[in-house]
Amino acid sequence: MPEVVGLSDWKTLMDEESRKKLEGVANSHVEEIVGKYAGLCKPDKIIVLDGSEKDLAFVRQQATAKGEETPLKIKGHTVHFDGYYDQGREAKNTRVLLPKGQKLSKSINTIDKEEGLKEVLGFLEDSMKGKDMLVAFFCLGPNNSKFSIPSLQLTDSYYVLHSESILYRQGYEEFKSLKGSDDFFHFVHSAGELDARKNTKNIDKRRIYIDLEEERVFTVNNQYAGNSVGLKKLALRLAISKANKEDWLCEHMFVMGAKPADESKKRVTYFTGAFPSACGKTSTAMIPGQSIIGDDIAYIKKGDDGRAYAANVEQGIFGIIQDINPVDDPVIYRALTTERELIMSNILVKDGVPFWLGMGKDFPDSGTNFAGEWKKDMAGPDGKPVLPAHKNARYTIRISELENVDPKSDDPAGVPVSGIIYGGRDSDTSPPVLESLSWSHGVFIGAAVESETTAAKIGAEGVRVHDPMANMDFLVIPLGKYIENHLKFGDDLDVCPKIFATNYFLKEDGKFLNEKVDKKVWLMWMEGRIHGEYEAIETPIGFIPKHEDIKALFQKVFKKDYSKEQYDKEFSIRITKLVERLDRIEAIYAVEEGVPEVFHKHVKQQKERLLALKKEKGKDVVKPSEL
Ligand code: SPV
Numbered sequence: 079m080p081e082v083v084g085l086s087d088w089k090t091l092m093d094e095e096s097r098k099k100l101e102g103v104a105n106s107h108v109e110e111i112v113g114k115y116a117g118l119c120k121p122d123k124i125i126v127l128d129g130s131e132k133d134l135a136f137v138r139q140q141a142t143a144k145g146e147e148t149p150l151k152i153k154g155h156t157v158h159f160d161g162y163y164d165q166g167r168e169a170k171n172t173r174v175l176l177p178k179g180q181k182l183s184k185s186i187n188t189i190d191k192e193e194g195l196k197e198v199l200g201f202l203e204d205s206m207k208g209k210d211m212l213v214a215f216f217c218l219g220p221n222n223s224k225f226s227i228p229s230l231q232l233t234d235s236y237y238v239l240h241s242e243s244i245l246y247r248q249g250y251e252e253f254k255s256l257k258g259s260d261d262f263f264h265f266v267h268s269a270g271e272l273d274a275r276k277n278t279k280n281i282d283k284r285r286i287y288i289d290l291e292e293e294r295v296f297t298v299n300n301q302y303a304g305n306s307v308g309l310k311k312l313a314l315r316l317a318i319s320k321a322n323k324e325d326w327l328c329e330h331m332f333v334m335g336a337k338p339a340d341e342s343k344k345r346v347t348y349f350t351g352a353f354p355s356a357c358g359k360t361s362t363a364m365i366p367g368q369s370i371i372g373d374d375i376a377y378i379k380k381g382d383d384g385r386a387y388a389a390n391v392e393q394g395i396f397g398i399i400q401d402i403n404p405v406d407d408p409v410i411y412r413a414l415t416t417e418r419e420l421i422m423s424n425i426l427v428k429d430g431v432p433f434w435l436g437m438g439k440d441f442p443d444s445g446t447n448f449a450g451e452w453k454k455d456m457a458g459p460d461g462k463p464v465l466p467a468h469k470n471a472r473y474t475i476r477i478s479e480l481e482n483v484d485p486k487s488d489d490p491a492g493v494p495v496s497g498i499i500y501g502g503r504d505s506d507t508s509p510p511v512l513e514s515l516s517w518s519h520g521v522f523i524g525a526a527v528e529s530e531t532t533a534a535k536i537g538a539e540g541v542r543v544h545d546p547m548a549n550m551d552f553l554v555i556p557l558g559k560y561i562e563n564h565l566k567f568g569d570d571l572d573v574c575p576k577i578f579a580t581n582y583f584l585k586e587d588g589k590f591l592n593e594k595v596d597k598k599v600w601l602m603w604m605e606g607r608i609h610g611e612y613e614a615i616e617t618p619i620g621f622i623p624k625h626e627d628i629k630a631l632f633q634k635v636f637k638k639d640y641s642k643e644q645y646d647k648e649f650s651i652r653i654t655k656l657v658e659r660l661d662r663i664e665a666i667y668a669v670e671e672g673v674p675e676v677f678h679k680h681v682k683q684q685k686e687r688l689l690a691l692k693k694e695k696g697k698d699v700v701k702p703s704e705l
């Protein structure tokens with residue numbers, strides 16, 4: 079029996095122009111997919127888009143006309159609201175469709191494929207009645223490159239397509255070049271039935287089901303971009319599976335270019351960085367004076383010269399707007415407050431003016447936000463106080479709109495990666511920056527990343543969670559295999575990138591030990607290490623900077639003194655805390671199958687080194703000068 083039985087005359091739902099565009103890609107698989115889900119979802123119309131300026135303008139105009147977005151005062155800016163209960167990535171109902179007899183890590187959410195398909199296709203049935211089905215062609219990775227993955231999006235949301243037209247490269251030509259092959263990803267999305275505010279009504283029927291075999295994702299009854307935009311976190315999961323089969327890495331990483339603190343040295347050194355949500359990822363990629371390629375997802379492949387090359391999968395940023403202010407993030411703040419095409423979501427709007435948390439302005443007493451008509455001190459439908467803007471409120475913008483865009487941001491060859499940064503978040507354990515002892519030690523560091531949960535994911539906030547390579551939420555292959563792939567990738571390179579770890583969140587008496595902008599100094603140190611410019615101190619957990627080098631960098635970058643006392647506070651080795659962390663990591667990996675032996679070896683050896691240091695020094699917190 080076919081999976082879906084629907085309309086046989088679906089082509090009548092297209093006008094002549096759409097029909098021509100669909101025929102233009104000359105791909106029977108594309109046609110079959112469009113026909114199949116048009117038959118199931120029963121839209122009033124099918125509108126095929128080829129990514130032309132005219133089409134993009136149509137999508138923008140319809141997003142507003144249909145009430146999914148509202149224009150703000152500044153030209154080109156709009157706001158979109160997601161429903162009250164749809165403010166972050168859904169974890170519980172995002173599942174991999176698991177074919178019978180297959181197994182994945184315990185921490186990966188799965189559902190029997192047959193059962194899951196039946197459920198999600200059931201929810202998609204008739205979901206587009208009274209709406210348009212939009213069919214659009216995109217390309218993950220730079221166009222016309224070895225990184226490119228053509229991707230087909232079907233959705234009934236103009237907001238989703240508008241977002242995608244900002245965040246991703248167009249792919250109509252890529253689809254033509256497929257010459258009829260089925261080697262592409264596809265995504266079927268419906269926001270489902272909408273309420274008067276144009277928000278998903280049946281949030282209890284929100285489902286995101288991932289089919290690795292067919293390289294497709296079904297997502298229904300949601301609007302938040304992390305759930306609805308196929309090319310973002312849904313494609314990330316498909317690409318992780320594809321990378322696993324093809325021996326490259328698909329990472330939840332930014333890509334950026336760093337310039338040395340000494341501007342007379344004309345060089346750009348490329349870094350990728352994995353940070354769990356709200357651990358400083360975008361703000362690291364946006365450090366003033368540096369250049370950005372991408373802030374969220376990278377494909378990394380070995381180049382002909384034996385080095386690792388990374389490409390930005392996206393061409394835009396779907397960034398957290400909280401705390402974007404002229405002091406901490408001047409580049410983004412300027413972009414968000416001047417004329418250009420952008421979408422803000424889940425902020426507060428008063429008379430067409432947006433307000434968000436931490437922007438450095440007072441909130442009005444009322445306005446419109448994700449809860450509807452907002453008033454100071456009001457409670458939401460769940461009885462909880464409603465903040466004026468959501469903590470996970472976002473902006474969607476093209477990277478090319480930013481003044482710090484890197485000239486190689488669309489380079490089909492990608493950029494050579496010299497450094498990889500793993501950024502965790504803890505208040506009492508890890509120093510602000512360190513360098514791994516080797517590639518495999520670096521992989522271990524990445525595999526041990528921990529952070530406190532934030533509002534980007536629905537659920538409790540402030541809980542310390544293990545998030546290997548900041549990619550755990552998206553893993554669709556066993557964790558052990560994923561770690562092994564990283565180890566193998568490095569073994570296969572002629573020159574490995576150096577691997578670093580950062581933690582911007584150390585606290586003393588409840589107050590942060592460093593300032594937000596300090597991350598520039600850590601980056602400058604990492605950049606210098608890559609070029610052999612600084613010596614480092616070997617500790618049980620990796621190489622840490624010398625006080626004199628950091629002091630000189632603080633002087634150069636911020637004209638600020640960086641005292642020995644401050645250095646000691648930030649770079650001391652906190653043995654018990656570090657060992658506790660290793661114990662947590664050990665427990666997590668103990669129940670995982672297929673974890674490479676070298677990983678266990680690093681856990682064991684690091685613990686031994688820490689305990690030996692404790693014994694030797696007779697104390698629990700050891701200053702760098704005592705090493
Ligand atoms: C993240 O949470 O990692 C994001 C935003 O980049 S989302 O699109 O929700 O995944």
Ligand code: MN
Binds near residue numbers: 330374
């Ligand atoms: Mn992300």
